[in-house]
Amino acid sequence: MGQGADFRRSAAGKISASYCLCSPTEKGNFLVVELCQSQVRTLLVTLYGDGNMSPSMVYKIFNLPEGITQGKGEALFDFIAQCLSHFLAETIRSDPSKAEERLPVGFVFPFTCRQTQLDKAELLSWSKGFNCNDVLGKDVVELLQSAINKQEVGLCHMDVVALMNDTVGTMMTCSTEARPCEVAMIVGETWAYLVETADETSGRMCVNTEWGCFGDDGTLNDIITPYDECVDVESSNPGEKRFEKMVGTLYLGEIVRHALIGLTAEKAIFTGTDIGVLREKGVFTMHNEEGTTEVKRILEVLGLQPSERDCGRVQQICRAVVGRAATLHATGLAAILSYMCQTRDMETLMVNVGMDGELYKGYRRLLSPECMATLLPSRDGSGRGAAMVTAVALRLAALRREVNEVLAPLRLSRADLEKVQALMREEMERGLGKETNATASVRMLPTYVSHTPDGTERGDFLALDLGGTNFRVLVVRVTEEGITMASEIYVIPVSIMQGTGEALFDHIIDCIIDFQTKQNLVTDMLPLGFTFSFPCQQMGLDKALLLTWTKGFSASGCVGQDVVQLLRDAARRMQVVALVNDTVGTMMACGYDDPKCEIGLIVGTGTNACYMEEMRNMGTVEGDQGRMCINMEWGAFGDNGCLDHLFTHFDQVVDQSTINPGKQRFEKLISGMYLGEIVRQILMAMTEKHLLFQGKLSSKLQTKNIFQTKFLSTIELSNGLALRQIQAILNELEIEASFEDSVLLREVCQTVSLRAAQLCAAGLAAVVEKMRENQGLEQLSVTVGVDGTLYKLHPCFSTNLQNTLKDLAPNCNVSFMPSEDGSGKGAALVAAVASRAANAME
Ligand code: BG6
Ligand code: GLC
Numbered sequence: 001m002g003q004g005a006d007f008r009r010s011a012a013g014k015i016s017a018s019y020c021l022c023s024p025t026e027k028g029n030f031l032v033v034e035l036c037q038s039q040v041r042t043l044l045v046t047l048y049g050d051g052n053m054s055p056s057m058v059y060k061i062f063n064l065p066e067g068i069t070q071g072k073g074e075a076l077f078d079f080i081a082q083c084l085s086h087f088l089a090e091t092i093r094s095d096p097s098k099a100e101e102r103l104p105v106g107f108v109f110p111f112t113c114r115q116t117q118l119d120k121a122e123l124l125s126w127s128k129g130f131n132c133n134d135v136l137g138k139d140v141v142e143l144l145q146s147a148i149n150k151q152e153v154g155l156c157h158m159d160v161v162a163l164m165n166d167t168v169g170t171m172m173t174c175s176t177e178a179r180p181c182e183v184a185m186i187v188g189e190t191w192a193y194l195v196e197t198a199d200e201t202s203g204r205m206c207v208n209t210e211w212g213c214f215g216d217d218g219t220l221n222d223i224i225t226p227y228d229e230c231v232d233v234e235s236s237n238p239g240e241k242r243f244e245k246m247v248g249t250l251y252l253g254e255i256v257r258h259a260l261i262g263l264t265a266e267k268a269i270f271t272g273t274d275i276g277v278l279r280e281k282g283v284f285t286m287h288n289e290e291g292t293t294e295v296k297r298i299l300e301v302l303g304l305q306p307s308e309r310d311c312g313r314v315q316q317i318c319r320a321v322v323g324r325a326a327t328l329h330a331t332g333l334a335a336i337l338s339y340m341c342q343t344r345d346m347e348t349l350m351v352n353v354g355m356d357g358e359l360y361k362g363y364r365r366l367l368s369p370e371c372m373a374t375l376l377p378s379r380d381g382s383g384r385g386a387a388m389v390t391a392v393a394l395r396l397a398a399l400r401r402e403v404n405e406v407l408a409p410l411r412l413s414r415a416d417l418e419k420v421q422a423l424m425r426e427e428m429e430r431g432l433g434k435e436t437n438a439t440a441s442v443r444m445l446p447t448y449v450s451h452t453p454d455g456t457e458r459g460d461f462l463a464l465d466l467g468g469t470n471f472r473v474l475v476v477r478v479t480e481e482g483i484t485m486a487s488e489i490y491v492i493p494v495s496i497m498q499g500t501g502e503a504l505f506d507h508i509i510d511c512i513i514d515f516q517t518k519q520n521l522v523t524d525m526l527p528l529g530f531t532f533s534f535p536c537q538q539m540g541l542d543k544a545l546l547l548t549w550t551k552g553f554s555a556s557g558c559v560g561q562d563v564v565q566l567l568r569d570a571a572r573r574m575q576v577v578a579l580v581n582d583t584v585g586t587m588m589a590c591g592y593d594d595p596k597c598e599i600g601l602i603v604g605t606g607t608n609a610c611y612m613e614e615m616r617n618m619g620t621v622e623g624d625q626g627r628m629c630i631n632m633e634w635g636a637f638g639d640n641g642c643l644d645h646l647f648t649h650f651d652q653v654v655d656q657s658t659i660n661p662g663k664q665r666f667e668k669l670i671s672g673m674y675l676g677e678i679v680r681q682i683l684m685a686m687t688e689k690h691l692l693f694q695g696k697l698s699s700k701l702q703t704k705n706i707f708q709t710k711f712l713s714t715i716e717l718s719n720g721l722a723l724r725q726i727q728a729i730l731n732e733l734e735i736e737a738s739f740e741d742s743v744l745l746r747e748v749c750q751t752v753s754l755r756a757a758q759l760c761a762a763g764l765a766a767v768v769e770k771m772r773e774n775q776g777l778e779q780l781s782v783t784v785g786v787d788g789t790l791y792k793l794h795p796c797f798s799t800n801l802q803n804t805l806k807d808l809a810p811n812c813n814v815s816f817m818p819s820e821d822g823s824g825k826g827a828a829l830v831a832a833v834a835s836r837a838a839n840a841m842e
Contacts, residue, residue, distance in 0.1 A: 026391035034108035042087040045387035060087045073135035081147035106390030110166040118393045121163045162393035169382025212244030227258040247325040253284035409648040417762045424766035434619030441640040446621045448541045449629040452591035457832035462526045463824035467533025473515040476828035501557035505570035529831030531823045533582035535633045541578040551606045577834040581631040583610035585823025590785025597783040604788025607671040635667030650681040670756040672709040672790040680707035698734040712749040717795045761804035768812040780812045787819040
């Protein structure tokens with residue numbers, strides 16, 4: 001089975017170059033063009049798709065014209081493109097069956113590049129005598145493609161689909177059925193790159209170590225000889241690629257030349273001979289194992305008159321220089337193999353090392369004892385492997401197109417978000433308007449909270465917090481010194497959430513009594529503040545008609561009723577003084593610490609926001625003076641159809657499967673109760689299209705709500721080693737996933753959570769812009785008190801939200817203050833104001 005490199009871009013934007021099994025079914029014609037030191041090699045490889053490891057190959061080599069390696073980049077790339085089109089024209093002439101619509105091209109480019117995709121590579125530095133400076137920093141794939149586009153090929157079109165280092169191609173070529181090749185070295189010509197696969201847990205990443213640069217920071221100074229220094233000084237890139245200059249054959253001859261100059265000065269060699277010729281750069285090139293007769297001939301050709309002893313010494317010096325190069329290579333390889341062995345937690349590492357070039361004999365004895373490396377000569381250079389990489393790239397490009405097609409409707413442009421912001425603003429106005437309120441999807445409900453805390457609130461209060469992940473009962477003591485609280489979490493079983501209203505409120509009372517008993521509060525009749533996180537039409541602080549249930553609640557007999565009264569009916573002794581929405585409780589709790597906090601935001605099981613609005617703008621409440629907090633109930637934004645253009649097929653399916661289809665449409669795009677389910681729908685669709693899990697749908701994955709939103713947090717946090725955690729989640733869902741599946745799964749989660757954060761930001765942008773306009777300010781400074789598990793626990797939600805908000809509302813300085821102790825504290829603060837007012841009335 002062959003292997004290929006699978007470089008997939010993670011949504012985080014970083015390249016992950018993974019090393020995957022190249023399916024033996026890769027088939028088709030692939031062009032490979034390789035830029036070598038003095039040649040351009042072109043190759044046409046036909047893979048048969050039947051697992052056959054001997055594809056057919058035709059090649060042609062072109063010599064690079066003098067000076068082209070140091071001139072303009074355009075000339076170099078034009079030449080490479082010409083080589084390709086000549087070669088192609090000839091090949092097609094002899095075998096017209098090769099004429100195809102589009103031929104994928106793999107570009108072997110053995111220079112240091114920063115690769116961000118398989119077909120995107122920015123040249124960082126030239127080496128090996130190349131110096132077309134205007135190419136530095138540019139994408140060489142793009143340069144080659146535009147050069148190709150200039151050629152009039154006529155017969156077929158060539159697409160550059162993959163760029164790779166020569167080591168990558170060599171590694172692929174040297175894979176065997178029994179053991180994959182995992183390390184490749186190019187040691188024969190002028191460079192010394194190495195490819196290894198990174199640790200397994202993060203999948204398999206093909207890393208080009210560019211070890212030629214080893215020592216550029218001075219680490220090798222102890223072993224650098226004066227001869228190496230001379231070679232470096234005379235090179236086109238002094239101070240750089242110090243390791244390469246000790247081991248690459250381009251430099252070995254030069255090291256020997258300087259050693260000879262040094263020894264002649266010390267009269268140890270060539271005594272009485274004019275050695276002027278040795279001062280000429282490049283007169284020596286290295287060949288392997290030359291006998292003394294050959295050495296004599298070479299020296300004489302140079303015009304030297306060597307004695308027998310001179311020839312022997314020259315030969316010894318050559319051997320010493322080559323031997324040192326081999327030892328250094330082996331040492332580097334040993335370091336890498338030991339590293340692989342350690343990171344894989346193996347006692348013995350068995351690995352194939354693909355070798356290209358001439359200088360690789362005699363390594364084994366120098367290798368780390370725990371590593372059994374088989375050195376495999378690359379039979380046909382990097383060409384065949386490069387074709388395989390190209391084939392894989394092509395397959396992945398097709399896969400990518402399909403993945404993009406699935407995810408495209410979930411990816412929102414700036415214009416989409418601006419539209420959402422404008423629509424939210426419109427709906428807000430409609431919600432505030434006396435005539436329009438009834439048909440607005442954003443209800444803009446009055447809360448009868450007119451001030452944020454001012455620090456004068458005092459007293460001991462009971463508080464309830466119902467409607468988030470947890471139901472909590474609290475006791476809150478507000479004193480001059482600050483606020484202290486104690487609380488207990490109680491469970492509300494689904495049977496009670498969805499049973500009768502009576503049972504729900506009886507259960508709530510039971511929990512309160514249990515809490516009072518535990519806290520020794522049975523005899524105290526503390527005033528109670530109630531955080532009730534559902535939409536209510538409030539008539540006052542202690543009168544609130546439930547408009548509708550949300551977030552999976554459906555207790556009967558409650559809608560249209562005064563919730564405060566329902567609680568009082570359940571226990572007559574309860575002194576309920578205020579009911580607040582969780583957004584309001586959160587704003588008040590944060591407002592106690594930051595007076596600029598005039599917005600409350602929840603992104604948890606559900607999503608919603610409240611903010612301080614001017615009374616003069618509120619057509620639904622009497623009076624024009626002062627301000628009042630508005631509970632927007634933005635979760636229902638879009639329930640009148642204004643967001644229909646945004647809903648994807650996945651959103652529709654999720655909506656239809658809830659107990660309130662057609663309702664809370666904005667919430668269903670954003671909040672924790674739904675994101676996991678959206679992801680699950682996408683995963684199922686992708687699996688059906690064979691883009692994931694080899695097309696196999698586990699029955700668990702087909703179970704509603706099995707994919708929890710907290711998985712998104714774990715998955716999006718995962719990189720490198722933590723990909724193991726993705727595997728753990730998938731194992732639990734009885735899914736066998738490859739590394740590629742995990743990466744794609746992460747991309748799906750990122751797409752869904754990013755959309756949620758962006759939509760939330762668009763809503764918030766409408767709010768802050770309205771507040772800025774209300775106050776007639778050029779620039780608004782405001783704090784948002786925020787709570788909810790999604791906001792707090794997801795690794796990127798808050799950053800994505802804040803960045804998008806900055807972009808959409810640049811004239812507002814918005815700070816986010818996560819609520820520390822929940823909204824119960826805020827409900828108690830509202831209760832404090834309410835009971836003070838009630839006491840004053842008495
Ligand atoms: C809590 C608040 O901290 O967050 C609740 O006290 C609120 O009032 C909740 O409803 C929202 O988050 P979640 O994730 O629990 O729905
Ligand atoms: C739902 C409720 C709303 C609440 C929000 C956050 O949207 O309708 O009242 O604020 O969830 O919990």
